[in-house]
Structures are given as structure tokens and as C-alpha cells.
Amino acid sequence: MVSMNTFEDNFDIRKISPNTWVIGTKYPATPWGCDCYLLECDDACVLIDSGMSKLNIHDYIRSTGVTDKPIVAVINTHSHFDHTGGNGYFPKVYMNPIGEKGAKTPFGANISDAPETDAYPLDYEITPVHEGDVLEFAGRPLKIFEIGAHNLASIAILDINNRMLFTGDELETGWCNINIQGEPIPGMTVENHYRNMQKLYAIYDQYDWICPGHHGMPVDKSTLLEIMHADELILSGDFGSDDIPAKAGPVKGIEGYRVMRYKSAHIGFNVKTVYDPK
Numbered sequence: 001m002v003s004m005n006t007f008e009d010n011f012d013i014r015k016i017s018p019n020t021w022v023i024g025t026k027y028p029a030t031p032w033g034c035d036c037y038l039l040e041c042d043d044a045c046v047l048i049d050s051g052m053s054k055l056n057i058h059d060y061i062r063s064t065g066v067t068d069k070p071i072v073a074v075i076n077t078h079s080h081f082d083h084t085g086g087n088g089y090f091p092k093v094y095m096n097p098i099g100e101k102g103a104k105t106p107f108g109a110n111i112s113d114a115p116e117t118d119a120y121p122l123d124y125e126i127t128p129v130h131e132g133d134v135l136e137f138a139g140r141p142l143k144i145f146e147i148g149a150h151n152l153a154s155i156a157i158l159d160i161n162n163r164m165l166f167t168g169d170e171l172e173t174g175w176c177n178i179n180i181q182g183e184p185i186p187g188m189t190v191e192n193h194y195r196n197m198q199k200l201y202a203i204y205d206q207y208d209w210i211c212p213g214h215h216g217m218p219v220d221k222s223t224l225l226e227i228m229h230a231d232e233l234i235l236s237g238d239f240g241s242d243d244i245p246a247k248a249g250p251v252k253g254i255e256g257y258r259v260m261r262y263k264s265a266h267i268g269f270n271v272k273t274v275y276d277p278k
Contacts, residue, residue, distance in 0.1 A: 007060045010053040013038075014217065017162065019140075021066055022217045025051030025082075034082045034213050037166060039159065040067050042139035047074045048157060048166050049213065052085025052106070054119045059089070075135070075142070077168025077213055078151035079103040088121025094135065096146065097128035099153025129155065147200065149178050149193035152185075156200060158207060164218065165207040170196065171227055173264045174215030182256045182270035190267070190274045194231035200224055223264055230265035239271050 004010055004026070012024045019040040025033035037048040038061060045067055050057055058071055073092040076084050079099025087093045087103065095103060104122045129135070133144040143158040150169045157166040169176060170193070179188035201224060209218035234240065240260035256271040 004053070004055070007055060007063060010055050011051075011057065011060045013061075013064055013066065015066070016211075016217045017164075020162065020164070022211070023047075023051070023057070023061070025053055025057070035211075035215075035217065036083075037211055038066070038071070039137075039140060039142075040069060041137040043069065044072045044137065045069050046135075046137055046140075046142075047071055047090065048211075049077055049083040049168070050074045050086030050090065052082045052120075054085075056089050057086040072137075075129070075157060076103060076153075076155075077157065077166060078148070078154040078170075080151055080169070081105060081107045083168065083213060085120055088124045090124075092127060093124050094127050094129050096130070096148070096153040096155050097126060098148075099151070100126050102151070102153065134160075145199060145203075147196035148187055149189065149196055150176055152187050158203065160206070163206065163208045164211055165200065165203075165209070165221070166211045167200070168213040171200070171210060171224060172212045172214060172266070173219050173223055174212075175266045175268060176227070177268040178270075179273040180254055180257050180268055180270050182254070182272035184273060184277045186277055188273060189276050190231055190234045190269050191276045193267075194228065194235060197224060197228045197231060201228065219264075226263045226265040227267070230260045230262040230267045233262060234260050234267065234269060234274055239274075240267075240269075244268075 013021050015021050021038040023036040039046050074087055074090040076095040079102035084103040129144045131146040135142045141160045145156040147156050147170050148154040154168050154170045178193050210221050211218050240258040260267040
């Protein structure tokens with residue numbers, strides 16, 4: 001197993017605007033990690049997603065010296081543990097409440113080096129957020145949009161004054177998987193994913209950059225148009241390819257799994273979960 005004993009093994013930090021940093025996270029079971037975003041407000045900071053390192057990401061941020069303002073909260077884009085494992089290191093956690101159970105459940109039980117539950121502080125309380133809520137951090141209001149498909153608890157976070165949109169795993173330049181196992185679950189369909197992308201398109205003039213949950217820092221907002229077109233191709237009956245690259249994860253052998261590629265868009269899906277259940 002790869003040693004992950006130091007902050008440098010687990011994290012890196014890059015400045016992407018005068019008051020925003022992206023923190024790359026790593027874990028042996030998911031070496032690509034997730035991208036967390038540190039947002040500096042007038043008198044405090046807030047983190048979007050917290051990774052799943054066993055080391056304290058709050059202490060890591062403090063050790064970098066990038067800001068001397070307190071980090072008062074973390075907001076989760078969704079409930080997958082690679083985005084929520086470090087939640088307990090912060091005084092307040094905001095999340096779509098339907099994701100509470102998943103947020104406290106380390107995934108990867110079939111992976112030999114999966115994280116043990118007792119390695120994480122999981123006794124934190126969740127402050128719920130819903131469609132249309134505006135979290136009023138001083139000088140940096142953040143508006144919530146519910147966009148669950150990859151994960152039903154997914155939200156997008158609009159940084160109103162800085163014209164940035166944080167989309168978690170629902171809008172990715174590297175990969176977006178939508179219910180690849182093929183179990184019919186209302187909402188976890190390509191059809192609903194497309195509906196959610198239309199919601200983000202309706203506010204297209206309110207942001208300039210999209211900040212996804214993996215694969216790098218801000219991308220041009222026109223990426224949304226490519227994601228939408230990939231969804232449209234699938235919904236038109238083009239079920240893409242069964243040539244699944246290794247980067248899609250451990251998906252070989254899943255019946256019905258396909259991938260649609262269109263320019264920078266990569267949508268992983270199952271032919272059984274393209275349309276909403278009737």
C-alpha cells in the first residue's frame with residue numbers, strides 16, 4: 001500500500017483567483033481524489049467538499065498559510081465519501097439532507113485498502129440546504145441548485161459575486177457516471193441529468209467559469225453545452241460505445257454500461273437507465 005503519512009502525500013493547493021484556491025486530494029483506493037475549493041469571504045473561509053484523506057484537511061489548509069481567516073464551514077456538492085470524508089474536521093457542514101447516510105459511509109468495501117469508518121470523525125451534524133437557498137457568507141453569497149443524477153444529493157453552488165459555478169461530479173470534463181449499474185432509481189437517469197443541465201443553462205449568464213469535482217480546476221462555461229449535447233445524443237437513441245477506458249473505474253463486466261464521448265464531454269451510463277422510470 002502506498003504511504004500516505006504526510007500532508008504532501010494527501011494534498012496540493014493552487015490559487016485560481018484572488019480569493020479562491022483548489023485543493024487536490026488523493027487516496028490510494030481512489031488515487032485521482034476529488035478537487036475541493038477554498039473560498040475566502042470578507043471575514044472567514046468556506047470549503048466546498050472535503051476529500052477522504054485520513055489526515056486533517058483543515059489542519060493542512062492552516063499549515064499552508066494561504067489565509068489567516070477561520071474556515072467556518074464545508075459545503076458538500078454530494079454525498080459520495082470521496083467528497084465528504086473530511087467533513088468532521090470543520091465546525092459546520094451544509095448538505096442536501098437526503099445525502100446524510102451516504103456522506104458518513106466510506107465506500108470501496110470491495111477494495112483491500114478501503115477506508116475504515118473509525119479513521120474519520122463522523123459525529124458531525126448536517127445543516128440542510130435546498131433548491132434556491134442562499135448561504136450568506138460575508139461578501140460571498142452562495143446560491144444552491146439541486147441537480148441530483150450521478151448522486152441524488154447533488155447540488156450546484158453559484159458563487160454569485162465571483163461568477164463561478166461549482167458542480168461536483170454532475171458536470172465533469174473528465175468523466176460523469178450516471179447510474180452505471182442499471183438499477184432503475186427515479187432521478188438517476190440520463191433524462192434527469194439533461195433536465196438538470198438545462199437548469200444550469202437557464203442561469204448561463206450568471207457565471208463565467210465552472211469548477212468541477214475532479215480532473216482539474218475551472219473550465220470554460222461552454223463545457224456545459226458539450227455535456228448537454230452528449231446527453232441529447234444518448235436521449236436520441238445513440239447509446240455510444242462499450243469501449244470503456246480504464247479511467248472510468250472498475251466497470252468491466254457491467255451489463256449495459258456504455259460511454260458517450262462528445263468533445264470534452266464523457267458520459268458513462270447504462271442503457272437500462274437512460275429514461276425516467278414509467
